[in-house]
Amino acid sequence: MRFPFLFATRGCRAVYRLHQKQFLSPVPPLWKHRSSAAVSTQLCKDDRSYYITTPIFYVNASPHLGHLYSAVLADCLHRYKLLQGFNSKFATGTDEHGLKIQQAAEAAGKDPLTFCTGVSKQFRHLFSSCNISYTDYIRTTEQRHREAVEHFWSVLWNKGLIYKGSYEGWYSTQDESFLMPSQVGDALDSLGQEIKVSLESGHKVEWMKEENYMFRLSAFQSQLLDWLKGNPQAVQPERFHQAVLKWLHEDLPDLSVSRQRSRLQWGIPVPGDDEQTIYVWLDALVNYLTVAGYPDKHNQWWHVARHVIGKDILKFHAIYWPAFLLGAGLPLPKVIHVHSHWTVGGKKMSKSLGNVVDPLERSQMFTADGMRYFLLRQGVPDSDCDYTDDKVAKLLNAELADSLGGLLNRCTAPALNPAQVYPSFCPQSFPRAHGGRAVREDYHMLDAVKKLPAVVEKHYETMHIYKALEAISACVRLTNRFVQRHTPWKMDRKNSEDERWVDTIIHISLECLRMYGTLLQPIVPETSNKLLSRLGVQPHERSWAALNFLARYQGMDCPFEGRALGSDSGVLFSRLEPHNADKQKPKKTKKSAN
Numbered sequence: 001m002r003f004p005f006l007f008a009t010r011g012c013r014a015v016y017r018l019h020q021k022q023f024l025s026p027v028p029p030l031w032k033h034r035s036s037a038a039v040s041t042q043l044c045k046d047d048r049s050y051y052i053t054t055p056i057f058y059v060n061a062s063p064h065l066g067h068l069y070s071a072v073l074a075d076c077l078h079r080y081k082l083l084q085g086f087n088s089k090f091a092t093g094t095d096e097h098g099l100k101i102q103q104a105a106e107a108a109g110k111d112p113l114t115f116c117t118g119v120s121k122q123f124r125h126l127f128s129s130c131n132i133s134y135t136d137y138i139r140t141t142e143q144r145h146r147e148a149v150e151h152f153w154s155v156l157w158n159k160g161l162i163y164k165g166s167y168e169g170w171y172s173t174q175d176e177s178f179l180m181p182s183q184v185g186d187a188l189d190s191l192g193q194e195i196k197v198s199l200e201s202g203h204k205v206e207w208m209k210e211e212n213y214m215f216r217l218s219a220f221q222s223q224l225l226d227w228l229k230g231n232p233q234a235v236q237p238e239r240f241h242q243a244v245l246k247w248l249h250e251d252l253p254d255l256s257v258s259r260q261r262s263r264l265q266w267g268i269p270v271p272g273d274d275e276q277t278i279y280v281w282l283d284a285l286v287n288y289l290t291v292a293g294y295p296d297k298h299n300q301w302w303h304v305a306r307h308v309i310g311k312d313i314l315k316f317h318a319i320y321w322p323a324f325l326l327g328a329g330l331p332l333p334k335v336i337h338v339h340s341h342w343t344v345g346g347k348k349m350s351k352s353l354g355n356v357v358d359p360l361e362r363s364q365m366f367t368a369d370g371m372r373y374f375l376l377r378q379g380v381p382d383s384d385c386d387y388t389d390d391k392v393a394k395l396l397n398a399e400l401a402d403s404l405g406g407l408l409n410r411c412t413a414p415a416l417n418p419a420q421v422y423p424s425f426c427p428q429s430f431p432r433a434h435g436g437r438a439v440r441e442d443y444h445m446l447d448a449v450k451k452l453p454a455v456v457e458k459h460y461e462t463m464h465i466y467k468a469l470e471a472i473s474a475c476v477r478l479t480n481r482f483v484q485r486h487t488p489w490k491m492d493r494k495n496s497e498d499e500r501w502v503d504t505i506i507h508i509s510l511e512c513l514r515m516y517g518t519l520l521q522p523i524v525p526e527t528s529n530k531l532l533s534r535l536g537v538q539p540h541e542r543s544w545a546a547l548n549f550l551a552r553y554q555g556m557d558c559p560f561e562g563r564a565l566g567s568d569s570g571v572l573f574s575r576l577e578p579h580n581a582d583k584q585k586p587k588k589t590k591k592s593a594n
């Protein structure tokens with residue numbers, strides 16, 4: 001028996017009283033340890049560990065564009081950290097318990113587990129189609145998760161942080177959320193009848209009154225404020241950090257953490273009380289610990305946990321979750337990266353409006369890399385973005401097919417590069433001090449590309465991926481202009497001075513392309529692989545540490561100089577027809593572009 005002390009409600013009360021005193025002494029502020037000057041050996045080792053998660057997705061319906069967005073963001077951060085030599089763990093998965101899922105399974109006429117397995121597979125299929133390189137896929141119906149949740153509950157219980165009480169108030173099944181009266185408003189349903197809805201999500205709410213278990217959330221208000229004030233990077237971007245601070249200055253009542261089993265059967269029973277089911281959000285949040293190896297082996301990963309979440313679930317992650325963790329005596333997440341939402345045609349995606357974008361269909365239409373690039377290039381974490389197929393096609397044509405693809409095509413085409421090599425750089429043609437054949441704009445471009453890895457790193461770190469892509473795209477344009485400016489195709493290779501200059505132009509352009517290909521690996525892994533392979537860059541030469549731009553210009557040896565290019569496997573990225581993207585088969589790219 002795992003919890004002999006928890007088998008009767010009465011027993012529970014006894015344990016609660018026993019631990020009241022312990023609870024009254026403040027829970028040590030664990031987040032402070034991590035920023036303290038005394039860095040232990042263990043922490044030094046952990047410096048190279050990285051743990052990133054997506055929200056686990058509800059299986060009441062098929063995946064939509066927003067789900068893919070969360071997954072692509074986390075995948076990008078994971079791949080970026082791997083490039084930097086980190087030992088990175090990346091978890092995603094499905095949230096399978098709760099009333100909403102119970103009702104969806106009933107509506108589908110299936111038993112809940114069969115229903116969940118079916119939809120969970122759809123998420124997995126989407127993620128593998130889009131190269132989401134998770135290292136762990138968790139389902140909350142797994143036994144390992146049940147054990148973690150039961151253990152977590154028992155820790156909170158033993159510390160006197162959970163007590164039996166009664167809850168009366170509003171509940172939104174769609175959001176699986178309890179709401180304060182101030183968060184509820186009036187609305188009309190599709191039949192014109194008056195209903196109450198959540199002001200935040202617009203979902204219907206119902207009045208409920210139940211005996212259940214309560215978590216002492218109110219006791220954590222000041223510790224949560226201290227944590228946020230002491231860690232201004234804990235919730236990013238800043239506007240979401242401010243939103244959480246604002247909530248914490250309002251009333252923070254205790255939280256109901258169970259539902260009566262008679263209403264909710266599809267969930268983990270409260271240990272020791274079969275009449276109650278654990279609240280789905282407590283169950284779901286613990287998934288992050290389950291993957292880390294909780295309760296026995298989570299230390300390596302739990303110190304370095306980062307969550308990527310949508311703005312709709314901020315309160316659960318930045319208030320409930322840290323409070324549960326503080327209660328359980330565990331470190332808090334290092335960062336909660338929040339992103340905004342995708343709208344479609346200016347409206348929230350919804351089944352009733354019929355505007356839900358199927359990410360699998362779109363990734364077949366635009367390719368996996370195409371969708372990844374679009375979402376990361378256009379998605380702004382701070383504010384909502386609108387999706388249209390037309391925008392996707394235009395962006396991909398301009399930046400991947402024409403600009404990047406065109407540059408690669410120019411510099412590797414046999415007409416300009418007959419020897420099919422990474423040609424030599426000539427320091428006399430392009431001296432460090434001005435005076436050769438290079439002009440001021442060329443030096444400016446070199447400077448911009450040299451600084452690019454640091455710029456990209458800064459933006460990847462704060463999940464402002466679109467800014468990193470903006471910077472890369474601006475550099476690709478500069479390199480195209482550089483080639484355009486010097487018109488190497490007009491030069492005569494029989495003239496040795498001209499030949500050295502043409503080779504130098506191509507050498508520089510290929511070095512630029514090598515930088516872009518390396519930096520773009522977390523965004524468009526297939527396209528980057530194609531680009532780097534064409535340049536002859538070997539897999540072990542594609543890490544962050546290998547980003548040594550234009551070594552010859554610095555007076556050092558360049559390992560690529562004179563090396564044969566890789567084989568030509570066709571256009572880098574095929575063009576799409578903007579006005580009819582959904583019916584268009586990919587076409588060949590333009591030969592060259594700016």
Ligand code: ME8
Nearest residue numbers: 055056057058066067070095284285309310341342
């Ligand atoms: O909330 N645009 O699951 P969920 C961008 N199971 N992202 C969106 C989006 C949109 N329009 N709509 C949803 C749950 N998302 C819980 C999470 S975690 C312990 C439990 C993204 O299936 C966004 O990240 O409703 C959101 O937080 C996530 O999908 C939730 O999906």
